Amino acid sequence: MTAAQVGSPVPVRVVVGAQRPPGRRPWFSQGDWVLPVLAGLALLYLFVPIAYTIAFSFNDAPRSNLVWQGFTLDNWRNPCGAPDVCQSVATSIQIGLIATVIACALGTAIAIALVRYRFRFRGVTNLLIFLPMATPEVVLGASLLAQFLNIGAQLGFWTIVIAHVMFCISFVVVTVKARVATLDPALEEAAADLYATGMQTFWRVTFPLLLPGIVAAALLSFSLSFDDFIITYFNSGNTDTFPKFVYVSATRGIPAQANVVGTMMFVLALVLVGIGRLISARRARSGG
Amino acid sequence: MADVVSAPSGADLELQALSKAFGDMVAVDSVDLVVPAGSFFALLGPSGCGKTTTLRMVAGLEHPTSGRIRIGTKDVTATRAFERPVNTVFQSYALFPHLTVLENVAFGLRRRGQADATASAMHALELVELAHTARRRPAQLSGGQQQRIALARAIVNRPAVLLLDEPLGALDLKLRRQMQVELKRIQTDVGLTFIHVTHDQEEAMTMADTVAVMNAGRIEQLGPPAQLYERPTTAFVANFLGQSNLLLGDVQSQADGVLSVAPRGGADRRPMLVRADRCAVTSGRILVGVRPEKLHLIAGDGTGPGDEDVPAYTNVVGPGVVVDVSFSGVSTQYLVDVPGAGQLTVFSQNIYDGAGHRPGDVVRAAWALPHSFGLPGDQDASAGREAV
Amino acid sequence: MSVAAAVTPPAVGAEAPGPRRAGRTPYLLLAPGLAVLAIFFVAPILVLFFTSLMVPVPGGDIGQFQPAFEVSNYTNAIREYWPIFVRSFGFGLLATVLALLIGYPLAYVIAVRCRSRPTLAQFMLVLVIAPFFTSFILRTIAWRQILADEGPVVSVMRALALLPSDGRLTATAFAVVAGLTYNFLPFMTLPIYASLERLDVRLIEAGQDLYAGPLTTFLRVTWPLSLPGVVAGTLLTFIPASGDYVNAALLGNPGTRMIGSIIDSQFFQVVDYPTAAALSFILMAVILVLVIVYIRRSGTEDLV
Numbered sequence: 012m013t014a015a016q017v018g019s020p021v022p023v024r025v026v027v028g029a030q031r032p033p034g035r036r037p038w039f040s041q042g043d044w045v046l047p048v049l050a051g052l053a054l055l056y057l058f059v060p061i062a063y064t065i066a067f068s069f070n071d072a073p074r075s076n077l078v079w080q081g082f083t084l085d086n087w088r089n090p091c092g093a094p095d096v097c098q099s100v101a102t103s104i105q106i107g108l109i110a111t112v113i114a115c116a117l118g119t120a121i122a123i124a125l126v127r128y129r130f131r132f133r134g135v136t137n138l139l140i141f142l143p144m145a146t147p148e149v150v151l152g153a154s155l156l157a158q159f160l161n162i163g164a165q166l167g168f169w170t171i172v173i174a175h176v177m178f179c180i181s182f183v184v185v186t187v188k189a190r191v192a193t194l195d196p197a198l199e200e201a202a203a204d205l206y207a208t209g210m211q212t213f214w215r216v217t218f219p220l221l222l223p224g225i226v227a228a229a230l231l232s233f234s235l236s237f238d239d240f241i242i243t244y245f246n247s248g249n250t251d252t253f254p255k256f257v258y259v260s261a262t263r264g265i266p267a268q269a270n271v272v273g274t275m276m277f278v279l280a281l282v283l284v285g286i287g288r289l290i291s292a293r294r295a296r297s298g299g
Numbered sequence: 300m301a302d303v304v305s306a307p308s309g310a311d312l313e314l315q316a317l318s319k320a321f322g323d324m325v326a327v328d329s330v331d332l333v334v335p336a337g338s339f340f341a342l343l344g345p346s347g348c349g350k351t352t353t354l355r356m357v358a359g360l361e362h363p364t365s366g367r368i369r370i371g372t373k374d375v376t377a378t379r380a381f382e383r384p385v386n387t388v389f390q391s392y393a394l395f396p397h398l399t400v401l402e403n404v405a406f407g408l409r410r411r412g413q414a415d416a417t418a419s420a421m422h423a424l425e426l427v428e429l430a431h432t433a434r435r436r437p438a439q440l441s442g443g444q445q446q447r448i449a450l451a452r453a454i455v456n457r458p459a460v461l462l463l464d465e466p467l468g469a470l471d472l473k474l475r476r477q478m479q480v481e482l483k484r485i486q487t488d489v490g491l492t493f494i495h496v497t498h499d500q501e502e503a504m505t506m507a508d509t510v511a512v513m514n515a516g517r518i519e520q521l522g523p524p525a526q527l528y529e530r531p532t533t534a535f536v537a538n539f540l541g542q543s544n545l546l547l548g549d550v551q552s553q554a555d556g557v558l559s560v561a562p563r564g565g566a567d568r569r570p571m572l573v574r575a576d577r578c579a580v581t582s583g584r585i586l587v588g589v590r591p592e593k594l595h596l597i598a599g600d601g602t603g604p605g606d607e608d609v610p611a612y613t614n615v616v617g618p619g620v621v622v623d624v625s626f627s628g629v630s631t632q633y634l635v636d637v638p639g640a641g642q643l644t645v646f647s648q649n650i651y652d653g654a655g656h657r658p659g660d661v662v663r664a665a666w667a668l669p670h671s672f673g674l675p676g677d678q679d680a681s682a683g684r685e686a687v
Numbered sequence: 688m689s690v691a692a693a694v695t696p697p698a699v700g701a702e703a704p705g706p707r708r709a710g711r712t713p714y715l716l717l718a719p720g721l722a723v724l725a726i727f728f729v730a731p732i733l734v735l736f737f738t739s740l741m742v743p744v745p746g747g748d749i750g751q752f753q754p755a756f757e758v759s760n761y762t763n764a765i766r767e768y769w770p771i772f773v774r775s776f777g778f779g780l781l782a783t784v785l786a787l788l789i790g791y792p793l794a795y796v797i798a799v800r801c802r803s804r805p806t807l808a809q810f811m812l813v814l815v816i817a818p819f820f821t822s823f824i825l826r827t828i829a830w831r832q833i834l835a836d837e838g839p840v841v842s843v844m845r846a847l848a849l850l851p852s853d854g855r856l857t858a859t860a861f862a863v864v865a866g867l868t869y870n871f872l873p874f875m876t877l878p879i880y881a882s883l884e885r886l887d888v889r890l891i892e893a894g895q896d897l898y899a900g901p902l903t904t905f906l907r908v909t910w911p912l913s914l915p916g917v918v919a920g921t922l923l924t925f926i927p928a929s930g931d932y933v934n935a936a937l938l939g940n941p942g943t944r945m946i947g948s949i950i951d952s953q954f955f956q957v958v959d960y961p962t963a964a965a966l967s968f969i970l971m972a973v974i975l976v977l978v979i980v981y982i983r984r985s986g987t988e989d990l991v
Contacts, residue, residue, distance in 0.1 A: 046796050050795075054793065056789070057869075059830075060833065061818050061829075063829040064821065067829075078837070117719050118720060128709065139724055139728075141978075142978075146926075146971065147971070149970065150930065153963060154735035156954065157734050157960065160960075195391065200393065202395075203359070204359075204380055204381075206410040207406075208381055244951075254822055258824050277821040280816075280821070281813065288813055292806070
């Protein structure tokens with residue numbers, strides 16, 4: 012593996028084997044199996060605990076889901092059998108929906124402003140949006156708790172919602188901003204050129220074209236909210252979200268229904284993300 | 300529904316001292332212009348000359364720093380884009396990707412609340428021969444088809460002025476030629492005022508009734524294409540439209556409406572003759588210009604036996620040496636180095652088989668008196684020439 | 688390339704074209720969201736800062752503090768807990784490096800090798816993202832079960848003499864790091880994928896055309912071009928990993944406690960808010976230093 016020797020009269024040695032003919036590279040060359048195998052192992056590694064979770068959702072263990080005791084569908088037939096599982100899931104879903112709607116509205120506005128407008132203090136704005144993503148959850152949770160304690164707020168459902176909106180905004184901004192950046196401003200100019208007022212331009216041109224980004228942001232935001240543990244734990248008082256419930260019952264023994272919920276979440280995520288990618292792939296092909 | 304300032308379809312456009320500055324950078328410098336109704340007007344110039352900015356100001360997408368814009372009898376300077384009876388065909392077409400072709404074309408009509416928007420839109424699609432694509436999405440069409448849809452979308456609104464921002468730039472040569480003919484046909488059929496912005500001088504000359512050459516925010520010269528080509532008034536126009544050979548000299552005398560110009564650099568060279576009415580200046584320093592296709596080469600330096608003599612009222616420059624010969628079938632381009640005069644470009648039509656001269660030949664370049672034109676001598680002789 | 692946009696599936700498209708408009712509108716658009724962040728992020732951080740300087744109310748109950756300027760809270764906290772800080776950053780660093788070693792090839796295969804097979808690439812991306820949506824707690828607890836003494840992994844490793852016959856995996860530092868690596872792997876993989884996806888394969892071919900073998904091409908062409916993604920992934924992995932404590936709580940033992948759990952216990956068990964706040968701020972400070980170094984190099988426009 013070498014190249015021409017500079018300044019020497021010795022002719023360049025052609026590297027044997029590493030040269031490929033110009034044109035399309037073969038997708039899979041012999042001797043190149045190392046990387047795909049590594050990648051496959053990595054993917055497998057990603058799925059081990061998922062597989063375990065799914066498997067143990069069928070475990071016949073009424074109280075403590077630690078050891079395999081037998082296959083049963085009971086958990087699936089009766090997902091709310093264990094107390095508090097469904098309650099915590101419901102709470103998590105409600106919090107997720109409310110926080111997502113608020114975060115998406117606020118975040119989309121910020122994203123549009125960042126991409127399309129000139130304003131002062133861009134640097135500060137970018138930093139302010141970035142910092143919550145960079146701050147450790149412990150610090151975020153602790154600081155919010157400190158503030159809630161100081162103003163004497165009641166810790167519970169709404170403090171969780173506030174906390175979730177806070178850290179979701181940044182992710183929404185990032186996601187939607189990427190989409191806004193792909194939006195050709197000429198389209199909005201064309202709309203104005205074709206007699207559309209500002210509001211008409213937004214609802215008929217900008218918003219429909221931003222929608223995929225907003226949907227992606229909403230999905231991301233909801234999943235971040237649903238799965239959040241540390242910040243929620245600090246600010247929830249007595250209210251249980253699903254992750255908090257699982258953590259708290261980890262020592263006692265997590266009911267198998269929790270695995271059922273986990274599995275359902277996974278399948279739902281798989282389906283949604285899969286559909287999303289298919290749609291964007293098809294749209295990319297037809298050039299939408 | 301937008302309240303559109305109404306103006307008859309195909310109205311006059313008038314720009315008065317229109318200027319636009321972006322901070323310190325002056326993009327458009329006090330442009331005055333009148334485009335008569337129903338004409339095809341081309342705004343021509345290199346990138347960065349301000350032509351697109353001017354267009355955008357007419358469209359209402361850019362707010363002028365100073366000056367006025369009048370469409371028909373109405374001053375529209377203060378109106379916003381969606382209130383003006385102006386439509387634009389964008390360089391990137393800007394077709395709405397999430398709407399069908401039909402909905403794209405009907406967009407403007409619907410915003411104005413027109414009753415039979417769908418029918419009108421279909422009619423416009425038929426005009427550009429793309430009615431069969433009505434239900435498709437823009438992304439499914441080819442570049443040329445998208446271009447025609449963009450045109451239909453603008454035309455269907457019967458604007459007072461139709462603006463085209465380098466609409467043919469993204470098309471390949473053959474398609475571009477085709478579209479040039481199409482655009483001209485549609486313009487004459489429909490009778491709208493077209494303002495076409497382009498950097499392609501061939502395009503401007505073939506399509507437009509009037510051409511304005513813009514450079515650095517100002518209009519260098521305005522007039523019918525033939526006038527601009529045969530009688531440029533600035534070096535920029537002379538070099539930007541086609542090519543020119545510009546030779547520096549000093550006016551010695553004037554007789555019978557003909558100027559005699561002593562060429563610089565080369566004491567023993569014949570004076571150049573140019574008609575006074577084809578000159579921008581008639582005394583002092585002057586750039587005598589002649590187009591390459593007006594030159595013909597005469598073999599030899601005039602002293603050898605058999606060398607042709609040059610008649611009295613013909614201009615001749617040389618002797619020089621042929622340094623490059625490019626034969627392109629229809630014609631041959633020669634580059635001739637003449638000491639003291641620089642490098643001349645000569646286009647020689649292929650009347651005799653192939654190229655007549657070879658590199659290294661000693662030749663003189665001659666042209667008839669009526670073909671000279673004169674430019675102010677203090678101008679930069681290389682202005683407007685394309686940089687490599 | 689945006690640090691955090693890389694976590695989300697990359698949008699097809701380039702930088703924002705066209706000039707930006709001025710006026711009042713941007714301020715109206717920014718106001719609500721930034722207000723939320725100001726009230727519920729900036730203000731709490733400031734409150735936390737002031738809390739870190741408080742002292743207990745003399746003669747008061749547990750949990751009562753009064754404003755002061757007790758800098759010794761910080762020095763005490765560092766003196767008492769610096770080994771745990773070192774451990775936390777150490778674990779974070781280890782997890783980041785491991786995630787890089789595992790995630791880079793994965794990202795490379797999806798972004799470069801599968802370019803001619805977009806459906807396969809999309810499928811693999813879904814596989815990378817999907818576990819991310821299952822409950823983080825459930826995943827970590829699953830690892831605890833899988834690595835349990837009675838589980839298959841330990842038995843196999845004992846049989847292969849990779850572990851002493853009384854060795855264990857759970858409640859060890861190994862398990863904690865493994866858990867951290869696992870949980871933050873997508874955060875490393877996705878930004879690198881986003882970077883590599885934009886890599887022009889012709890650049891690799893140009894490298895080969897100029898006589899570079901596979902390794903040289905990688906080191907001199909691919910790696911430098913993917914660096915923005917690597918940096919983004921590193922930040923997005925190291926920062927949360929250092930501050931995490933769930934992995935340590937579920938997979939470790941009291942000897943592997945990370946700073947996060949100290950803060951937790953200071954808040955909820957010991958009820959020593961100033962110390963908890965001081966610890967949080969020290970953690971923040973280290974993170975901020977990293978972020979500032981990043982900003983110095985790449986500016987703020989690419990952060991978001």
